[in-house]
Amino acid sequence: MRYACLLAVLAAVAVALVPQATARQQGATARERLAMRAEMTGLLRGIAAHRDETWRWERVMLRRPTPYTDSASRIRSLAYREWVFRLWSQREVAARAKALNPPHKREWLCIHRYEGSWRDPHSPYYGGLQMDLEFQTTYGRRLLRTKGTADHWTPLEQMWVAEHAYHTRGFWPWPNTARYCGLL
Numbered sequence: 236m237r238y239a240c241l242l243a244v245l246a247a248v249a250v251a252l253v254p255q256a257t258a259r260q261q262g263a264t265a266r267e268r269l270a271m272r273a274e275m276t277g278l279l280r281g282i283a284a285h286r287d288e289t290w291r292w293e294r295v296m297l298r299r300p301t302p303y304t305d306s307a308s309r310i311r312s313l314a315y316r317e318w319v320f321r322l323w324s325q326r327e328v329a330a331r332a333k334a335l336n337p338p339h340k341r342e343w344l345c346i347h348r349y350e351g352s353w354r355d356p357h358s359p360y361y362g363g364l365q366m367d368l369e370f371q372t373t374y375g376r377r378l379l380r381t382k383g384t385a386d387h388w389t390p391l392e393q394m395w396v397a398e399h400a401y402h403t404r405g406f407w408p409w410p411n412t413a414r415y416c417g418l419l
Contacts, residue, residue, distance in 0.1 A: 275311070295391055351365055364385070
């Protein structure tokens, strides 16, 4: 009988405590869900920031932007969003490193040394590599349309436009200065 009474008291105490424990557990779950939602939103913001920077560096190099399907916003998996975040972070680092080091950077800097200032606005040749309007239209159309003549472009943008021309014309648009640099 004592044993039965003790069991009845313990059962009553357990029944009384279960709603409190369940309420605490649900509160922790709600907090955890809120923290998870904040982390997922932060990852989406980080992905967008890395993607935008990647695209910016790709524009400097006159490249098409890397395609983006926005799958991270549709797939609600923390692991997947972390993977996409790392992917765009790595792409940004690679694009920046490549953009800051055009393939013939040393040669463009040598040609620039004998040409004008990077901000040279004097017609008919503009910028540090002395590009005329026809050259700018042919090889740097988007920059010419969005920023104006080459004297408004960054030195990197000027070098990448020259690099774009190099693939079809070599250093021949700069015959004298390319000779001074030993390139022709």
